[in-house]
Amino acid sequence: MADSGEEIYKTTFKLYRNWSPKSDLPLIDLRYAENYENFFQQLEQSSDISSPSVVANCETFTHFKPFDQWKIYKLIKGLDGFFIITGILKENFRQDWFDYFHDQLPSYHEELNLKSNISLNDLNEKSKSKLRWITFGYHHDWNSKVYDLNQKTVRIPDRINDLCRIVSMFMNFHISSSSSSTLKPEAGIVNYYTQNSSLCFHTDHSELNHHAPLFSLSLGSSAIFLIGGQTKQSSQPIVPVLLNDSDLVIMSNESRLALHSVPKILPSETLVKNGNILRVNVNIRQVF
């Protein structure tokens, strides 16, 4: 028989998989203070923080909102080091980022040495509807989750480098220990979600470095994200939070190894529908 920890995680996942706007299940929406204040604290902006426009060599820096418009929330009921920065991209670049990861990235598979669940040669609409993931940088074996550390060609898309530089710079102002706020992108997964997709509870532990944070960018339709403890037996609560278009999750310190899942994708309100893929998640890790 499954122990009670297993049971709680399984039941919570199932409940949120069946979430509907009419259900009375709690769901934290960071756009409304009364909705989050028991679980998240909005951090004060540092007044001397400079805007991303000072970041040299970042081609896409103009896609990001100025730093003084970023809103950063820290989880206060749960593991330490879990942050969400909401809506980091300007409204008029959000579709562009979705399209980049959905349409353009797959076509750079040779230059960027990408791997995917489908063949990225001769992609057409039919084969693209089966796209579920692409990995870049160091690839891990999808089943064993072990990285091939002898890999010869390790390429990181420019947008990922830009994103990590800009977010790391912002985080250095907000949390004191720079080792847990700076991410050197060495590996990543682009997850493609359809209306019915979900991702079960798991931890991301294959990287050799667990001190560097993990960054996770949501694009497109909103999703319910559940974050719990490091093990299913932990006494930490499972916190349900809505991730919206261009929200950035940071898992650092204790939360770097937290169990998390995506039980449900909500229909898009704003994004132009792009085939059957409603949501794209870009998950970036430092391996060494």
Ligand SMILES: O=C(O)CCC(=O)C(=O)O
């Ligand atoms: O889609 C998400 O927001 C999370 C993805 C994730 O947890 C992963 O790729 O490990």
